[in-house]
Amino acid sequence: MARAKPKLIKERVPTPEVPVEERVRSFVEVNLGYDFASALKEAERCIQCPPEYAPCIKGCPVHINIPGFIRALRENPDNPDEAVKNALRVIWNDNTLPAVTGRVCPQEEQCEAPCVMGKVGEPINIGKLERFVADYARKHGIEEALLREFMGGNGGMKGKVAVVGSGPAGLTCAGELAKMGYKVTIFEALHKPGGVLIYGIPEFRLPKEILEKEIAKLRELGVEIKLDYIVGKTVTLEELLEEYDAVFIGTGAGTPKLLNIPGILLDRIYTANEFLTRINLMKAYLFPEYDEPIAIGKKTIVIGAGNTAMDAARSALRLGTEVTIAYRRGREDMTARIEEIQHAEEEGVKFEFFVNPVEFIGDENGKVKAVKFEKMRPLDERDSRGKRKIVGTGEYITLEADTVIIAIGLEPNRIISEEATGLKTNSDGTLVVDENLMTSIPGVFAGGDAIRGEATVILAMGDGKKAAKAIHNYIQAKKANA
């Protein structure tokens, strides 16, 4: 029987959040996500654009069949397990880490931006639906059977691949290759896998337990993870090439940019990487229960306006300090996700716009006590990224701060490129790759921030997926010619 034409529902089904007063003093996850009933309601709003047209699929860097998974979800309204299993199968075809992407993707700029429903009302809440599928599947033991299914159809051992780095690019590349039947070994420098997902993204945005389970799934797919291994130091790229058919470099952009202004060596001026690594990876917010310390004052200034700045600001807030985000441009040019900016505002983070730091001022003990800024003025002209150009006004303000966190960006870590002669880099340290993401060394591929400088989790995952296909083609062609 044909369905009656559904009425367009313009408003999204909301997801509950932990109240501000409860969350600002803890690291619990802020958004609570959908349950099946509300997910179903939200799924019903989707008008089901055909896959060859669907703008959401085009907007997704890994091209998840979004209408497909939403349809699967609502096809079994009386059997949530079956509905989720079918939806997860569709998602896994393109993305093995939906619990992560459902949480950290800037959906409003990607899949949800061109959603047809957005023209008449609010776009479908694709991110939260994806997260629901992943969370429900994990909680209800739905993943195991599906994992076996994915492993069963790949026809066995096709080759050996080494993946350098266990961040979003590396995990995705490894997952895709494992599904195709490759034996994959990931080499990770830190003592826990996840890369930026574990050291950079706080618990309140991506709980560690969820990340750990997503990674455990890769292990189920046969991926081996060697921790405490620094490629370029512990083992060379050349040695990897002797043992593996191909190598993927997903080492990210781990080197913090610093402000070259007086006072940069003062105490309690952190890079966002140091601050977040201490908190996220080493659980310094639980010091002295955990051994890694963090020292923080009463007034914190965070410099920058991306997701990292929001994460640092909200983490600092949870450690009990007042926080101000200082940005040299205006509100509309902030690069953080809207949801993160909103959460920061709700939680009490203050903002200062059009201020550019020129000096850190210290006290007699060498600790920072204030930051001097030049006031900036926007021009009508726009730069190559579409942002308004700014100029200094020659006027200065000084804001008190006993803690400063610098979150102005990152560059690729050069450990591998310094060690592996023949691995070509651009002047900013990013690796040179061709259209198949192959570097200047045959058989060595790269993706994510290692080639992009600084981008998003999902773009890194898109690269990981694209590289996996290219690696598959490369190895099969090599074997055919052998």
Place this chain on the structure above:
Amino acid sequence: MGYKITKKENLSAIDFFMEVEAPHIARSWKVGQFVVLIPDEKGERVPMSVYYADDGRIGMFLRRHGITTFKLWYEFDVGDEILSITGPLGKPIDVKYYGNVVFVSDAVCAQAESYATLKAMKEVGNYTIAIQTFENAANVYPEKYLAKPVADEHYLTTEDGSVGIKGHYLDVLKELIEKDKVDIVFGGGKLGSLKKLAELTRPYGIPTIVTVRQIMVDGTGMCGSCRVLYDGEIKFACRDGPMMDAHKIDWDDAIKRNARFAEQEKIARERYLAKLREKGVI
């Protein structure tokens, strides 16, 4: 999965020796490089100097000083596993013929480096001189752990004169320099002494390469915690060091930055020692 402790021995009133099974590091470690270890799940990441890397094992000297080293001394024995050890990190030093090579040391990490460096330097034909300084007789290591076997000349000094020469390595080095027999100085240990060392050798133009010990988290250049002012530029001790030209370091800033977590370190240490007292361990 962890890394097994294969040897552990007391060195002095304050320092101890520990050897850990870590073939992935031992195969690629070179003189000048360091490792980062974490004792257990709640532990911190601590950079450590290497005494030797041999037969799949890493030998280290540690000082019972902070929570991590107390933990390793009181809770871990041969056969136990530590959570993590990573490396080798940092840049190796240039091992080649210099002539008369001196290694000066006045603290635990540098005593380990003294042996490792001079051994490598002797193998390539250098004349090797070790000056090892300890606070007092109780802190001096058993002879087999000193750099004696790899040094053509070995000087042991104590600051209170209870054993060996009374004084500091700076005093002995000054005499050697005046005798005109120093082509290069390597060294490590207390940052305050390294500052004085830089001032001592600078007028003579003697190349002086020392370990710039700074607080680190990852050890790969990711966190920027160990940044130092080097020849007017920001460098990272973990990535650009740890052994760097002593004449180019801004020592006053380096000394200040290395004390950044003194308050927290004290809290952690006192809390841990109180727990040990409660249990009757100490």
